[in-house]
Amino acid sequence: MGAIRVDGDSPTLAIIKTELQLAANGFLDKNLPLAFDHQEEAARLIISKQTPSGWDPSAKGSLGREGYRLLKNDAGVVWVAADTDIGLLYGTFKFLQLMQTGAGIPESGYHSEPKIQHRILNHWDNLNRTLERGYAGASIWNWHRLPDHIDQQYHDYARANASIGINGSVVTNVNANALVLTPEYLEKAAALADVFRPYGITLYLTARFSAPMELGRLPTADPLDPGVQQWWKDKADEIYRYIPDFGGFLVKADSEGQPGPHNYQRSQADGANLLADALKPHGGIVMWRAFVYSEDTPDDRAKQAYQEFQPYDGSFRDNVIVQVKNGAIDFQPREPFHPLFGAMPQTPLMMEFQITQEYLGQATHHVFLPSLYTEVLQSDTYVNGPGSTVSKVIDGSLHGYSLTAMAGVSNIGTDRNWTGHHFHQANWFGYGRLAWDPEISPETIADEWLRLTFTNAPEFIEPVKKMMLQSHEMAVNYMTPLGLHHIMAWSHHYGPGPWVTDRHRDDWTSTYYHKASENGVGFDRTASGSNALEQYAPELQAQWGDPKRVPEKYLLWFHHVPWEYTLQNGRTLWDEMALRYQKGVDEARQNVATWESLESYVDEERHAHVFSFLEIQAKEAAWWRDACLLYFQQFAQSPLPEGVEKPE
Numbered sequence: 017m018g019a020i021r022v023d024g025d026s027p028t029l030a031i032i033k034t035e036l037q038l039a040a041n042g043f044l045d046k047n048l049p050l051a052f053d054h055q056e057e058a059a060r061l062i063i064s065k066q067t068p069s070g071w072d073p074s075a076k077g078s079l080g081r082e083g084y085r086l087l088k089n090d091a092g093v094v095w096v097a098a099d100t101d102i103g104l105l106y107g108t109f110k111f112l113q114l115m116q117t118g119a120g121i122p123e124s125g126y127h128s129e130p131k132i133q134h135r136i137l138n139h140w141d142n143l144n145r146t147l148e149r150g151y152a153g154a155s156i157w158n159w160h161r162l163p164d165h166i167d168q169q170y171h172d173y174a175r176a177n178a179s180i181g182i183n184g185s186v187v188t189n190v191n192a193n194a195l196v197l198t199p200e201y202l203e204k205a206a207a208l209a210d211v212f213r214p215y216g217i218t219l220y221l222t223a224r225f226s227a228p229m230e231l232g233r234l235p236t237a238d239p240l241d242p243g244v245q246q247w248w249k250d251k252a253d254e255i256y257r258y259i260p261d262f263g264g265f266l267v268k269a270d271s272e273g274q275p276g277p278h279n280y281q282r283s284q285a286d287g288a289n290l291l292a293d294a295l296k297p298h299g300g301i302v303m304w305r306a307f308v309y310s311e312d313t314p315d316d317r318a319k320q321a322y323q324e325f326q327p328y329d330g331s332f333r334d335n336v337i338v339q340v341k342n343g344a345i346d347f348q349p350r351e352p353f354h355p356l357f358g359a360m361p362q363t364p365l366m367m368e369f370q371i372t373q374e375y376l377g378q379a380t381h382h383v384f385l386p387s388l389y390t391e392v393l394q395s396d397t398y399v400n401g402p403g404s405t406v407s408k409v410i411d412g413s414l415h416g417y418s419l420t421a422m423a424g425v426s427n428i429g430t431d432r433n434w435t436g437h438h439f440h441q442a443n444w445f446g447y448g449r450l451a452w453d454p455e456i457s458p459e460t461i462a463d464e465w466l467r468l469t470f471t472n473a474p475e476f477i478e479p480v481k482k483m484m485l486q487s488h489e490m491a492v493n494y495m496t497p498l499g500l501h502h503i504m505a506w507s508h509h510y511g512p513g514p515w516v517t518d519r520h521r522d523d524w525t526s527t528y529y530h531k532a533s534e535n536g537v538g539f540d541r542t543a544s545g546s547n548a549l550e551q552y553a554p555e556l557q558a559q560w561g562d563p564k565r566v567p568e569k570y571l572l573w574f575h576h577v578p579w580e581y582t583l584q585n586g587r588t589l590w591d592e593m594a595l596r597y598q599k600g601v602d603e604a605r606q607n608v609a610t611w612e613s614l615e616s617y618v619d620e621e622r623h624a625h626v627f628s629f630l631e632i633q634a635k636e637a638a639w640w641r642d643a644c645l646l647y648f649q650q651f652a653q654s655p656l657p658e659g660v661e662k663p664e
């Protein structure tokens with residue numbers, strides 16, 4: 017890396033030096049202590065907010081709070097430029113990435129600024145270290161040992177996140193425990209915030225709506241009660257004494273048993289504004305989730321969030337952002353985008369993706385999620401005419417939102433490789449890259465990740481990239497082809513369960529969603545059914561409301577059609593469904609063979625680990641196929657088409 021100059025002194029600049037040293041050790045395969053105080057004339061790499069002599073100051077331009085620029089002069093000297101230390105850290109990571117992938121710095125330089133302000137991980141982690149829907153070991157937050165013991169893993173975590181641009185972390189479960197708001201836990205949370213700070217990461221907590229009753233012994237948590245309002249104000253003041261740059265609250269209310277404003281016949285806006293007012297003097301924000309449930313089984317669960325939030329557009333305080341899951345049901349293998357996107361022009365909306373794979377084979381099935389994320393982000397809402405993509409809602413450009421954010425439900429745990437499946441690191445990585453720039457393609461993300469994680473050898477990159485890019489479609493095929501959804505096993509959500517019926521609520525069963533009978537299959541969400549379609553723009557209503565025009569990947573999401581219905585390729589619905597299940601299985605098996613053939617490119621341990629998980633996936637893809645086809649065949653009453661294996 018040659019002679020290096022890092023200007024200035026701060027905890028973040030110290031991290032930059034450590035990163036450069038670590039990278040040098042890795043690149044050179046030996047430990048060669050670097051010095052960072054070379055005179056400008058001698059330096060080959062300059063990391064500085066000041067313009068070094070001999071450089072045109074206007075070349076740097078304005079870079080905002082987190083942007084950076086990489087410049088190279090004729091003599092090959094590289095300048096990592098930014099207006100802030102965090103910008104320099106992001107720029108340094110990019111510089112190292114370009115070195116490691118062999119891309120180098122383009123002649124014209126490289127400039128990047130995040131398109132989204134708050135790029136956040138949501139940890140569904142409980143204070144006792146169990147996780148809600150976590151599949152990679154226990155929670156990395158060891159509350160028992162905090163605040164006195166700061167585990168190295170916290171630094172590693174912050175470092176990994178900063179390297180992909182994540183700048184916020186909600187460290188507690190949305191099914192919140194009010195305990196985290198007590199002084200004892202705030203002291204622990206403050207210790208984590210201290211670790212995160214120099215990496216540019218802000219700490220947030222989940223707030224239990226009934227905390228004034230549980231902690232404050234108030235008789236109510238009614239958002240319009242002055243005593244409750246005062247309690248939250250005092251609580252916010254207290255939190256900021258522990259964590260001066262506290263980010264704010266994430267709230268799940270009126271959903272799956274969580275308390276909320278409904279308990280007092282108040283609106284979601286009343287609830288969110290209560291907390292927003294308490295945080296406002298300190299600059300904090302409220303991320304108020306739209307994942308609401310009514311008490312009674314609805315005619316269509318897909319309609320609820322829209323019904324409850326859309327009428328309140330414009331009623332939320334300016335430090336509230338409504339956090340909306342990518343689809344209207346619940347992180348299914350595939351869902352059309354959530355109808356709230358585009359429907360609340362006066363209320364900032366943020367995206368919630370799930371990185372942990374609750375419904376997608378959990379830790380053992382390889383599914384490259386940036387494909388799913390991009391499909392949603394690039395969907396056209398049509399609300400301001402063609403081109404009104406979800407990504408433009410989220411980045412604020414469509415409606416001029418003052419706040420922008422994206423959340424990803426973390427897949428991280430204490431597993432040695434962080435995420436259970438080695439390839440699920442790519443989903444953490446890809447989420448961070450898309451939160452920084454929702455327009456980056458899955459191809460680019462897969463390419464970068466493979467090079468950074470394994471090797472630059474094209475003989476490895478090309479087949480594995482192909483495997484990654486096909487993996488989402490493959491999983492949809494062996495789990496829920498043609499718009500099927502919510503047909504997984506009861507409660508734990510691993511494996512098939514289209515037969516699940518008769519549970520606490522109809523909308524927690526599978527039969528509620530697929531509605532299979534001898535007459536056909538699918539959920540009619542057109543005007544003849546639940547009419548959930550009316551929550552979308554007229555262009556989409558026209559397209560998706562017509563079984564001949566709806567993309568077939570959404571057919572059974574919006575329509576109930578007979579088994580002998582003819583698809584665009586001339587096959588009957590039943591035959592196509594069976595062939596898609598088979599295709600998913602064939603590809604999962606092919607992945608095992610592909611990976612096996614690449615043994616020489618990967619160290620033995622990681623190769624064996626991934627191999628065994630791919631074998632599990634292939635076996636379970638066949639399980640999904642057999643279970644679903646045997647179940648649906650009792651209604652379709654047709655033989656399996658040629659090419660589909662008979663269940664054993």
Ligand code: GCU
Pocket residue numbers: 148149190191268272307346374
């Ligand atoms: C799903 C998931 C729950 C989770 C909930 C949420 O329903 O199964 O475990 O709490 O989503 O997003 O709040």
